[in-house]
Amino acid sequence: MGVRSTACTGRNIRMKKVLVVDDSLSVARQLEKIISESGEFVCVGHAKNGAEAIKMNHTENPDIICMDMNMPGMDGLTALRSLVVLDKDVKVVMVTSLGGVGDKFTEALRLGARNVISKPFESIDVLNILREL
């Protein structure tokens, strides 16, 4: 796995790379828009399920993965389990409408998610959480 980019100030800004994982085209569009308009992050791809996320983490080497929980095929929590084993430096934020379900939130954190963003979300909440990573 290559060296990840780091955000810094000045002319040679290297924006943090974000991979979006969601089966919903519209959520992927929402997140990509927030990420690209921030000027601080760049979206390096969109995976539609957990299996694609694992592959794209290897090929795109993102700094942060924003991943849905409820997806057909490999769901987000199953993918999270694999990602943290395959890549100990991976930073995953779950983006889900189930964030308010205490058990789901706790399970995600225990499996290694850095944070959980509940839907519906505001742009500023997403960016604040990404900036902390």
Added chain:
Amino acid sequence: MAVKFFGQYLVEKGIVSRDVLLKAIDLQERKNLKLGEMAVAMGCVTQADIERAHNAQLSKDMKLGDLLVEMGILTLNQLNDIITRQKNTHLYIGEALVLVGALTNAQLVQHLDDFKADQAQYVADRIELPDAIPNRRIWETTADLTYKMITRVLGIQFRPEKCRVVSTLDANFMMAAMDLSGDVDARYLISVSEGLQKTVAKAILREESVDNEPVEVLEDTVMEFVNVVCGNVAAKASQMGVIININPPVTIRPPSSGLPVPEGYTALCFPIHVGEGEKLELILLARQ
């Protein structure tokens, strides 16, 4: 903007860290006895009784307490006593955070007040359902959250009409549906006219115009709205002690004759008046 639980709110606001929250949750899990553990601790049953009931649960879809009563291991009064003891000794997450040193009592009181104010927008208003509907509190909450999300996520002015039981689901441009399982067996549907579909798409995609968007994207936005509502319903239900699992949403294009209600289900239709020429309905198919 969403339904949250207190621990999540504190992490999101940066008041406690993820690791501290997990430490407090671990403490909660050690202190809060499950029903079977409490029943053993109170001397009402033996560990062997619990194991027998767990084995019986493999073939019966019943909660442990109800099963222990049905098997004659506990009386109903004993079960009620155990549940009361569980409630009275329950360690809440805020208290656990004080015990692990993350908050003082004064801070806890202040943050709880702030949290209640943040979540006040999701306190259920009164929704009237027809008589004899199982899980009516959950469906009242579901309708209420749907109305609130229509306002907050879609930004639409509307007037909810009275809920009625229907035998056929009316035809409309499209429907998005999500199956709900766990303690309920139901299907949540949102039915929209063509103009409403575009309104939903503009709000979800945060775009001024969606005229050039492909059909699959337009349909996906309605499914995403359904996903957001149902996820928040699951969160609200979990606060009420009811487990609701959600499944990936699907799209339905109903025929002009409408769709029959599946046998064994009650269809609750909540028409939502949004203006001339447009049609929006919430439909709940609930197992009888």
